[in-house]
Amino acid sequence: MAPKVLISDKLSPAAVQIFKDRGIEVDFQPDLGKDKDKLAEIIGQYDGLAIRSATKVTEKILENATNLKVIGRAGIGTDNVDKEAASKKGVIVMNTPFGNMITTAEHAIAMMFAVARQIPEASASTQAGKWEKSKFMGSELTGKTLGVIGAGNIGGIVCDRARGLKMKVIAYDPFLGEEKADKMGVEKIEDLDELLKRADFITLHVPLTDQTRNILGKENLAKTKKGVRIINCARGGLVDEEALAELLKSGHVAGAGFDVFSKEPATENPLFGLPNVVCTPHLGAATTEAQENVALQVAEQMSDYLLTGAVQNALNMPSVTAEEAKVMGPWIKLAGHLGAFIGQMTDEPIKAINILYDGVAAEMNLDALNCATVAGIMKSVNPEVNMVSAPVIAKERGIKISTTNQDKTGTFDGYIKLTIATETRERSIAGTVFSDGKPRFIQIKGINIDAEIGSHMIYTTNEDVPGIIGTLGKTLGESGVNIANFTLGRKQAGGEAIALLYVDAELPDAVAAKLKDTGLFRQVRPLAFDVA
Numbered sequence: 001m002a003p004k005v006l007i008s009d010k011l012s013p014a015a016v017q018i019f020k021d022r023g024i025e026v027d028f029q030p031d032l033g034k035d036k037d038k039l040a041e042i043i044g045q046y047d048g049l050a051i052r053s054a055t056k057v058t059e060k061i062l063e064n065a066t067n068l069k070v071i072g073r074a075g076i077g078t079d080n081v082d083k084e085a086a087s088k089k090g091v092i093v094m095n096t097p098f099g100n101m102i103t104t105a106e107h108a109i110a111m112m113f114a115v116a117r118q119i120p121e122a123s124a125s126t127q128a129g130k131w132e133k134s135k136f137m138g139s140e141l142t143g144k145t146l147g148v149i150g151a152g153n154i155g156g157i158v159c160d161r162a163r164g165l166k167m168k169v170i171a172y173d174p175f176l177g178e179e180k181a182d183k184m185g186v187e188k189i190e191d192l193d194e195l196l197k198r199a200d201f202i203t204l205h206v207p208l209t210d211q212t213r214n215i216l217g218k219e220n221l222a223k224t225k226k227g228v229r230i231i232n233c234a235r236g237g238l239v240d241e242e243a244l245a246e247l248l249k250s251g252h253v254a255g256a257g258f259d260v261f262s263k264e265p266a267t268e269n270p271l272f273g274l275p276n277v278v279c280t281p282h283l284g285a286a287t288t289e290a291q292e293n294v295a296l297q298v299a300e301q302m303s304d305y306l307l308t309g310a311v312q313n314a315l316n317m318p319s320v321t322a323e324e325a326k327v328m329g330p331w332i333k334l335a336g337h338l339g340a341f342i343g344q345m346t347d348e349p350i351k352a353i354n355i356l357y358d359g360v361a362a363e364m365n366l367d368a369l370n371c372a373t374v375a376g377i378m379k380s381v382n383p384e385v386n387m388v389s390a391p392v393i394a395k396e397r398g399i400k401i402s403t404t405n406q407d408k409t410g411t412f413d414g415y416i417k418l419t420i421a422t423e424t425r426e427r428s429i430a431g432t433v434f435s436d437g438k439p440r441f442i443q444i445k446g447i448n449i450d451a452e453i454g455s456h457m458i459y460t461t462n463e464d465v466p467g468i469i470g471t472l473g474k475t476l477g478e479s480g481v482n483i484a485n486f487t488l489g490r491k492q493a494g495g496e497a498i499a500l501l502y503v504d505a506e507l508p509d510a511v512a513a514k515l516k517d518t519g520l521f522r523q524v525r526p527l528a529f530d531v532a
Contacts, residue, residue: 003069003306005048008033008055011074012295015050022303024048040064048072048302051080059085070094070305072298075285077235078315087316090389094301094314097153099294100285105157107284108203108233109165111257114278115229116141116201118255121275139229139254142166147199149215150234151176151186155205159186170195173206196223201231208235218243226252233259233284236266245270248277259284311368317388318367328364331416332372334431334439337453337529338418339376341429341441344527345459350377352400352421359414361432362405370403373418415442447489447498454484454502457527458512462520464490464497471518472499479511 002025007016010030019026027046032039033055043049044066051057052074062068062085071081073095086093114120117138125132146162148155151171159169169186172195181188189195192215195202202224206212216230216239224230230253232239241262247253248271255276261269264282271277285291304310309329310322320328335355355373357366368387375390385393394401408414417430430443431453441451444459462468469488476483485502507526515524 003047004045005050005302005306006032006043006046007050008039009050009052009074010054011050011052011298012292014292015074015295015299018296018299019303022307024303024306036061043068048306050074050298050302053077053080055080057081057086062086062089062091065089065091070302072096072302074291074294074298075100083316084392086388087392088389090384090386092305092311092314092317092388094298094305094312096294096297096301097313099297100287100290101153101157103287103290104233104284105154105161107259107280108154108158108205108231108257109161111231111233111259111278111280112141112146112201112203112229115231115255115257115276118276120278141201144168144200145170145198147172147189147195147202148186149173149192149195149202149204150206151181151184152205154234155203156184158203158205159184167201170198192220193223196220197225199225199228201229203231204234204238206234206238208237213237214240216240216244221247221253224253227254229253229255229257231257233257236261236264242270245274248274318365318371320365320368324365324368328368330433330437330439331361331364331369333531334433335369335372335416336376337439337441337531338416338429338431339373340379340529341376341444341459341527342418342420342427343377343380345525346377346380346420346422346427348422348424349397350399350420350422352402353377353394354402354404354419354421356404356406356417356419356430357414358406358410358417359408359412361414361416362407363414366403366405369416370401373416374401377420412442417443441487441500444489444498444500445496447491447496449487449489449498449500451487451500452485452502453529453531455529455531456503456506457529458499458501458503458507459523459525459527460499460501460515460521461523462497462499463522464492464494465520468497468499468520471520472501472515475511475515475518476501476503479508479514481505481507481511 002023004025005019007028016026016028040061043061044064047067048070050072059082068091070092076095076097078095081093083093118136122136144167146167146169148159148171151173162169163185170189171186172189172192176188218240221243257278259280260282301312308322308325310325311320371387374394375385375387378385378390378393412432415430415432419428431439431441433439439453482504483501487500490497512524
């Protein structure tokens with residue numbers, strides 16, 4: 001059955017066509033996002049939801065989203081999506097951070113020109129029949145120092161454009177390395193105070209987080225160079241607008257250009273009405289090219305995920321490219337099987353999880369493998385858990401998750417070993433993927449085995465004594481349980497031994513009880529695995 005996607009905001013017809021061309025059923029209702037009750041009523045029918053900013057994906061809507069797997073936001077900001085609720089529900093939230101980078105960067109540059117030359121006010125004055133040439137004395141950008149706070153994707157483009165304008169560019173960004181700064185032709189500033197002191201223009205290009213909120217608050221604004229001009233085309237809330245208004249009135253700040261505000265839609269604001277301020281209504285991404293780009297990008301990303309499992313630009317799950325998905329598919333299955341084994345075998349709360357990656361496995365996308373492993377463990381308690389929600393649930397339960405990587409150490413090109421710790425014990429299992437793409441269990445409790453994984457399995461532990469194989473075969477045969485594959489292992493002769501049987505049907509409780517009653521087995525545990 002083809003996946004079904006709802007588009008609840010205005011999106012390019014070309015995006016609708018992409019979904020159709022990929023074989024995905026599309027329901028295009030561009031005004032539905034404004035009707036939250038109607039959206040909540042019908043959202044359960046869809047596998048994907050494509051939105052812009054009008055649709056608010058609340059916890060209530062997600063409660064009704066029984067089939068939803070992915071939300072795609074055509075644009076960068078996802079403030080209109082309850083990402084925590086989506087993660088708990090197991091819904092991937094994607095955005096399109098690259099579709100409007102150039103457009104937003106160009107808007108910041110345009111705002112710099114508009115503020116430096118007082119273009120909006122001069123235009124209004126001229127069209128009003130005045131000719132106030134001497135009133136609008138501007139400032140050149142050439143030779144001025146531009147302070148860029150946040151030199152990531154958009155900030156990096158602004159740096160490039162500003163250098164083309166012959167500005168001296170200094171950048172404050174904890175994630176900007178010296179080598180990258182040199183390549184960009186900018187001076188990396190370690191201390192924000194230095195940037196504030198030196199910059200003639202300051203432009204912000206960081207997300208709104210607890211660390212960046214009011215990064216230009218009253219105290220930092222007071223540290224700026226007299227005559228500075230401040231541009232914000234990133235996020236409202238990065239600048240204390242009231243404090244900035246006071247410095248604009250006093251003349252300490254010569255001008256400001258704002259495209260974003262702490263409260264939007266901004267019908268009133270301390271910056272409004274000041275003669276040296278240029279304001280636009282969140283137009284950073286508002287070009288024909290950008291809107292087309294983000295619409296096409298979100299349609300491609302959602303289609304890739306729904307059809308191939310590839311994850312791009314997700315905010316609550318590691319990205320997995322289409323190429324990675326092909327190579328990693330069997331390994332992700334293996335990780336899930338290892339987790340499922342541990343989850344079904346462990347009856348007490350898990351305190352810690354360690355995942356060891358060896359050889360080729362250590363070279364893969366470990367974040368995705370981690371998510372698959374943890375999901376496998378959690379599914380034994382809640383079958384609705386998936387790779388998105390599992391890490392959230394593990395964190396809520398206080399489970400410590402760690403990983404270990406190592407070069408090839410043994411017979412196999414690579415393997416994954418999962419070890420968990422409870423209050424009273426540790427339990428481990430390892431597996432690999434053979435050349436035929438089939439996952440196999442290769443070690444349990446430190447005992448080497450070679451076990452094919454099936455939908456229905458039986459795990460037993462016993463002392464290594466004669467008669468175990470005969471008892472298992474006879475008891476299961478008499479009960480009509482057919483054995484597809486039988487694997488044995490032991491630490492040493494006469495010591496602890498295990499058996500892992502792949503059977504054609506679920507083990508009836510009565511048959512498990514009959515095996516236990518023989519007195520030969522310490523454990524008899526039926527297991528189930530999703531091998532589809």
